[in-house]
Amino acid sequence: MKLAYIVSITAAAILISASGCEKFVDTPIPTNSIVPDQVFTNDATAVSALLGAYQSILNTAGDMALNTDLFGDDVYNPNASGAYQEAQENTYSENTNFHFFDNYYRAIFLANSLLEGLETHHTISAATAQQIKGESRFLRAYCHFVLANLYGNPPLVTTTLVSVSAYIGNTPREQLYAAIINDLKDAYELIGTGYPSEDRARANKATVSALLAKVYLYTQQWQNAEAEATRQITNPAYSMADDLNTVFVKDSPETIWQLWSQYSYNTQGATYVPSDPTRVTYILRPGLLNAFEAGDQRKVAWTREGEGNSAGLFYAYKYKQSNSSNNTNIEYLVQFRLAEQYLVRAEARAHLNNISGAMEDVNAVRARAGLANVTAAGMQEALLKIEQERRIELMTENGNRWFDLNRTGRATYWLQPQKPTWQPRDTVLPYATTLLLANPNLEQNKGY
Template identity: 25%
Template sequence: MKRNKILVTVIATIGLVLSCNEDSLELTNPNELSPDTFFTNSTQVQSAVNAVYSNLQTQGLYSRHMFFMMDNMAHENGGNNQLEADKRQYLDFSFDASHGAIGAYWESCYRGINKANFVIENSAKIDEILPSQMSDALKQKAIGEAKFLRALFHFFIVTRYGDAPLVTTLPPDDGSGPGKSPSSEIYAQIIKDLQDAIPVLKVKGEEENGRATKGAAQALLGKVYLFLEQYDDALVQFNALNGYKLEDNYFDNFMEETEHGDESIFEIEYNDDFGTSAQWNSDRSGQGPNEATFRGQEYGFNDWFNVFPSDDLLEEYEIGDIRFEQTFYVNGDTFGPDGSLTVDAFPSNGGGNAGWSKYNNYYKDANEDQTSGINFKYLRYADVLLMMAECESMRPGGDQDVAIGYINEVRERAMLAPLPTGLSKAEVFEALVHERKVELAGEQTRFNDIIRWGIAGTELANTQFQEGKHELLPIPQGEIDANINISAADQNAGY
């Protein structure tokens, strides 16, 4: 009997130990893929490239803040009473380093850059995919798209923040942040990335709508050279563009149904049929379905109507410029389904005398319903023509009459009389300032223009713009707090 008891005790003790099998502690996340086993076929490579594009749709960029930031700082907009403080601060130049959306803009760009680096830095793995699974041309195109987008995001950064981190590698294991690089080095990397992209990207027409094309990379490289005042280099790129022309109808650039027309070079894509459930929480990640922009809802005179086109912008238009009525609504215009409604909204409570028509859905709908699927034309041929005019006029030995010819192509579509030949360089510049202001109104280009021309101080004389400070945004406070290699001493001047 005694022996039995000992036996039971031994069995019980063994049972105690055996019940614990350590294998159960070794878990892998069943919800997410592991980076170790990724980049093994073309679908995976393409998926990693797609993720880079999605960062263009964050609230910090084109879903919400890009247009407010750029159009307000340029004072193409005035604010109505209900304009939220963070967006009014763009008008008043009263933002500081703790501004949430300035932080979201910064992180949206760097998350895009990191996603691009995820593709580029894995190129060795991509190369190992069998050619029967993915052709060399497709592999190179994937890297090329990532480089185009890395250049674009770095360009968004360098134009708004000046010297800033230049990130071309994946994050280090210890998570330490990168220090600032001089803007000249950032520009050099942008140029290199675009030069790498141009020969491997497909041309428009052979590529899916929305993807980076050879023409998009050439036009962006030309624009970057123009910002660096390397006019001859810019013209080489612009002249290499092939197959683009102006739309017959100016407004075709701003309707959902006529996207990717002849004039379109690179667009920021939206399509509200594809889901909007993450629209409110994608402020910097681009995660989830956020395939609509708030642009229509925020600007629309029959919706939130936070901003209106400023009187200064309205007064810029010449008599007979058909772009006025295609860009704005005034009282008495018709809108909505079949033009069944009549505008009666002005003056607005903030003193606005017109409302935006460009990038609004009122040509077909009475309301925006918060979700607009209209793409932003980041680069279109009219912009290129005006940039070519600028390069030609500005380059040593440039022919002013050739420059005027480019401007007149744009004016002709606007039903305006051509500029006479024989204008001086200064007169051509004045014509360019005017023509870019009206042709590209509300397209997030004017603020960069007046900054790079060095005329923001005079153009924004009646605002709180301070020269030497507001050309750049403050580096976000969160970056200074979390990055051991960037301190308060690295903050941009005046902040």
């Protein structure tokens, strides 16, 4: 599949309501291409196209989270078949298609279209144009970040010119991350402090900074990671939710950015929370369950035991609503939240040999879980305790465990004892054969 085939655009959505508050509703933007005269007619049509990028990310975010949980050691499905079986056994090949590549590049294409179009069309108000440019750069950076952590060295695409984008080869990791950081720095300057929609469903400055903190952590720029995470930690707009059961509700004070859903549930809840508790499909692995310390209230709030034939099997219960829920307490798909920023700063501080500061951040997360404070004698002990805390706090969230295992070089240590089919090559996904045939400049990852 060429990138040329990936740039078709899903029906966009627009945030509007009669009261003046913004919500996603359908709007008749073309589904196969962006027509500049239509997209840039006014502020509303331009925002509609931008929300097509958000929608494309939402369309794949839940499945990405599920598959990365299967890649790692969070969950398993004893009856998995096809691509899901290959995911949990790490036996994926160039013939396996998880649809990550096309969905994230579709969002990138939309972001690039807006960035290019706003340079030549001046019918949009200056404030809206600036916000859209900032969000587009953020979304492009976000998608490239996820792709980098799935494939290692995917193409860096910053143009809509298909004759160019369809034949971009592998981008070295350092170059890819440099482009991501540049996009995020530009986005931070362009984007507003306040959210341009309700429910924190579109990006603001804190959203950009939260991703930048994470990128700096992944690229081992410890001082920068600490500084960016501190922005969120000291921002009075965010606070740790007191009740673990409310961390993932739509109005949680902890949420920095979440993907909007029109339903009373999201894909995570629909996947992990069984509508029939006697039939648990995605089961938390024993290693994860055993990793909870005695008295950890996260095990009580964020896991649930099945019933009947599924007694003794536990499933993720961070999101409480399955697709059969009739509750009105809507849960969106949280992407960034404050607790993760504490753990980003903790790890950065540990590498800067600020061990006491690192443990203070870890203990801020542990306190909510009802756990006693911990200390560390040095950097290595601190990093192991941070790894433990990230494993529990961020379980089944947005690929965090899988990305952590790979970026820290700990994947084989944790996964080889559990998975007889594990190979070190499995830390990156293979490019599909159709992509390689269509693009002679794209090289397969080693080992495939």
